[in-house]
Amino acid sequence: MSIGGHSLFECVPNFSEGRRPEILDALRKAAEVPEVAILGMEGDPDHNRAVMTLVGPAEPLSEAVFRAMRIAVESIDLNQHRGTHPRIGAADVIPFVPWRNATMDEAVGLAHALGRRVGDELGLPVFFYGYAALSPARINLFEVRRGEFEGLAMRMSREAPDFGPTAPHPTAGAAAIGARNVLIAFNVYLHTQNLTVARRVARAVRGTSGGLVGVKALAMDTKSRGWVQVSMNLIDYRTTSLPQALEMVRREAARYGVAVAETEVVGLMPYVALEDAVRYYLQMPGFERRRVLETAMGDADHHSNGHAGGWDDGI
Amino acid sequence: MSIGGHSLFECVPNFSEGRRPEILDALRKAAEVPEVAILGMEGDPDHNRAVMTLVGPAEPLSEAVFRAMRIAVESIDLNQHRGTHPRIGAADVIPFVPWRNATMDEAVGLAHALGRRVGDELGLPVFFYGYAALSPARINLFEVRRGEFEGLAMRMSREAPDFGPTAPHPTAGAAAIGARNVLIAFNVYLHTQNLTVARRVARAVRGTSGGLVGVKALAMDTKSRGWVQVSMNLIDYRTTSLPQALEMVRREAARYGVAVAETEVVGLMPYVALEDAVRYYLQMPGFERRRVLETAMGDADHHSNGHAGGWDDGI
Numbered sequence: 001m002s003i004g005g006h007s008l009f010e011c012v013p014n015f016s017e018g019r020r021p022e023i024l025d026a027l028r029k030a031a032e033v034p035e036v037a038i039l040g041m042e043g044d045p046d047h048n049r050a051v052m053t054l055v056g057p058a059e060p061l062s063e064a065v066f067r068a069m070r071i072a073v074e075s076i077d078l079n080q081h082r083g084t085h086p087r088i089g090a091a092d093v094i095p096f097v098p099w100r101n102a103t104m105d106e107a108v109g110l111a112h113a114l115g116r117r118v119g120d121e122l123g124l125p126v127f128f129y130g131y132a133a134l135s136p137a138r139i140n141l142f143e144v145r146r147g148e149f150e151g152l153a154m155r156m157s158r159e160a161p162d163f164g165p166t167a168p169h170p171t172a173g174a175a176a177i178g179a180r181n182v183l184i185a186f187n188v189y190l191h192t193q194n195l196t197v198a199r200r201v202a203r204a205v206r207g208t209s210g211g212l213v214g215v216k217a218l219a220m221d222t223k224s225r226g227w228v229q230v231s232m233n234l235i236d237y238r239t240t241s242l243p244q245a246l247e248m249v250r251r252e253a254a255r256y257g258v259a260v261a262e263t264e265v266v267g268l269m270p271y272v273a274l275e276d277a278v279r280y281y282l283q284m285p286g287f288e289r290r291r292v293l294e295t296a297m298g299d300a301d302h303h304s305n306g307h308a309g310g311w312d313d314g315i
Numbered sequence: 316m317s318i319g320g321h322s323l324f325e326c327v328p329n330f331s332e333g334r335r336p337e338i339l340d341a342l343r344k345a346a347e348v349p350e351v352a353i354l355g356m357e358g359d360p361d362h363n364r365a366v367m368t369l370v371g372p373a374e375p376l377s378e379a380v381f382r383a384m385r386i387a388v389e390s391i392d393l394n395q396h397r398g399t400h401p402r403i404g405a406a407d408v409i410p411f412v413p414w415r416n417a418t419m420d421e422a423v424g425l426a427h428a429l430g431r432r433v434g435d436e437l438g439l440p441v442f443f444y445g446y447a448a449l450s451p452a453r454i455n456l457f458e459v460r461r462g463e464f465e466g467l468a469m470r471m472s473r474e475a476p477d478f479g480p481t482a483p484h485p486t487a488g489a490a491a492i493g494a495r496n497v498l499i500a501f502n503v504y505l506h507t508q509n510l511t512v513a514r515r516v517a518r519a520v521r522g523t524s525g526g527l528v529g530v531k532a533l534a535m536d537t538k539s540r541g542w543v544q545v546s547m548n549l550i551d552y553r554t555t556s557l558p559q560a561l562e563m564v565r566r567e568a569a570r571y572g573v574a575v576a577e578t579e580v581v582g583l584m585p586y587v588a589l590e591d592a593v594r595y596y597l598q599m600p601g602f603e604r605r606r607v608l609e610t611a612m613g614d615a616d617h618h619s620n621g622h623a624g625g626w627d628d629g630i
Binding site for chain 2: 037039040053056131134182199242246258260262264268269270274280281284285286287293294295297
C-alpha cells in the first residue's frame with residue numbers, strides 16, 4: 001500500500017545500544033509495523049547508541065516506536081552501559097517530526113500520547129522536550145539530559161517528570177520524548193586523539209557558547225576510529241548550512257594544527273544539504289534541482305504519465 | 316505516454332545562436348515532438364550559442380533534432396555570427412548519447428542516419444565525430460572545428476566531408492554530428508578580465524597539454540559577466556571528477572593571484588556529480604544515495620506500491 005496519501009510523521013528514536021547486533025536486530029524487528037517505513041537503522045559502537053529512522057502515519061508510527069521502546073526497556077541495562085554519548089535511558093530520546101501534510105501541533109500530540117502510554121505500560125518516567133516541552137527549562141534536550149542516567153535518581157528527588165513514575169526505572173532510566181523540525185546530525189572527525197581539541201572546537205562552534213546560532217555541538221572520544229569527534233546537530237540547516245558548520249570546525253581545529261579527517265551524517269540528510277554543498281563548494285549559485293539529469297528525466301516521466309508538476313512543457 | 320519503456324537516447328544539439336530570443340523559441344518549438352522530452356534549453360550571449368537537451372526514443376528524437384536543425388539553417392547566418400565559442404555551422408554540434416537500454420553502436424547509427432538526411436534534405440556538409448567518426452583524425456571535435464566557419468571553404472577544398480555537399484552551406488556552414496558518452500560541460504569564471512590568465516589555466520588543466528586526462532578546456536572572453544571563463548568538458552567525470560577539475564583550475568589561477576568567481580554547468584549534470592561534491596568537499600566517504608531523506612522516502616513509496624528495487628524490507 002502507498003504511504004503517499006495521508007499525513008506523515010518521521011520519528012528518529014535513539015536507543016542506548018550500539019554494540020550488540022542481536023539487540024539492534026530485535027529493535028528493528030519490533031518496529032516492523034504495516035504502513036511504517038524503516039528508512040535507516042545504524043549503531044555506533046563508540047557512542048554505544050543506535051539511531052532508527054521511521055516514517056509513517058500517526059497511529060502505526062506510534063505503535064512501531066512503542067514496540068521498539070518496549071524491547072529497549074527489556075534488553076538494555078543502563079547500569080552496565082558505557083559509551084561516549086550522554087544518555088538518561090534505554091529508549092533515550094524519541095523525537096517526532098512533522099512530515100508530509102502534518103503540523104508541529106500534531107507531532108506534539110503524538111509525543112504526548114506516546115509519553116502517557118510509555119509511562120503507564122512500560123513504567124518509564126517521561127520528560128517532554130522541544131516543541132512538546134511543558135516547561136521552558138525542558139525545551140533544550142541538553143538540560144533534560146543533564147547528569148545522565150547516573151544522576152537521574154538524585155535529580156528526580158528534586159524535580160518530577162512530566163509523566164510516569166517519579167523515580168527512574170531501575171535499568172531503563174527515563175525517556176525524553178519530543179517534537180522538533182528536521183535536523184541534520186553531522187559528525188566531524190578530527191585528525192587527533194586529543195579530546196581537548198575536540199572540546200575547544202565544539203565550544204567555539206556551538207551557538208550557546210558564542211558560535212553558530214543553528215548548531216549544537218559535543219566533543220566525543222571516538223576511540224575505535226583513532227580520532228576524536230565533534231558531534232553536531234544542525235537544527236536550522238537552511239539558515240546555518242552544513243558547509244558553514246564544517247568550515248567553522250575546520251578553521252577552529254586548524255588553530256591547534258589539527259585537520260578534518262572525515263565526516264558523516266547520522267540518520268538521513270535532506271536533499272537541500274546536497275544542494276548546499278554544490279552551491280557552496282562548487283561556487284555554483286545557479287544550481288537547481290532540475291539541472292540534475294536524473295531529476296529532469298524523472299520529471300519528464302511524471303509529466304508524460306499525465307501527472308501535474310513537470311517543469312517542462314515540451315513533451 | 317510514458318518514456319520509461321524502450322531504448323532512450325539523449326541528444327544535446329549546440330546551435331550558433333545565443334542572443335535572439337525569437338530564434339531560441341523557434342528552435343525549441345521545432346523540437347516539440349511526441350515522446351521527446353526537452354530537458355533544457357539555454358542560450359549564452361557571450362558564447363552566442365544555445366544548448367538544448369533532448370531525451371527520447373530513436374526515431375522521434377532524430378525527428379526533433381532534424382526539425383530544429385532545419386530552423387537553425389533557415390535562421391542563422393554564420394557570416395553575421397560573432398561569439399567567443401568556436402563553431403563551423405548554424406547547427407554546429409549534434410552529439411547522440413546512449414541512455415536507458417541503449418548502446419553506443421545504436422547512438423552511432425542514429426548519428427549516421429541523421430547525417431545522411433541532413434546532407435540530403437538541408438544541403439549541409441556533415442562531419443562525423445566521436446564514436447561516430449569515420450576516420451581517426453575526426454574523432455576529436457577540436458580537430459573537426461579547426462579553422463571555424465571562416466576557414467571552412469579553404470579546408471573543404473582539401474578534404475571532403477563525410478556526407479553532403481563538398482563545399483560549405485553559404486550561411487549555415489557545416490554540422491558535426493557524433494556519438495559520445497555523457498559528459499559534464501562545466502564553466503569556471505575567473506575573477507579577472509585578463510584572457511591570458513584563462514588561456515594559461517586552460518592549457519594547464521586540459522589533458523592534451525599535460526593536464527588532467529579526462530578534461531578538455533578552452534579560454535573564453537565572457538565580457539558580459541566582467542570575468543573570463545575556463546570552459547571545460549569533463550569527458551570521463553567518474554575518473555576525473557568535477558571537484559578535481561575545479562580544484563586544479565583554482566590552483567593554477569592562484570599562481571596569477573586570481574580567484575574563482577563562480578561556476579556553472581551547461582545543460583544537465585549527472586547525479587554522481589552531486590555525490591562527488593559531497594564526498595570530496597564534505598569529506599564524507601560514507602555518503603550513499605539512500606542517506607538522502609527524499610530518496611529514502613521515494614524508495615519507501617516505490618516499495619510500498621509493490622515495485623521491485625526498494626532497499627528496505629521493513630514496511
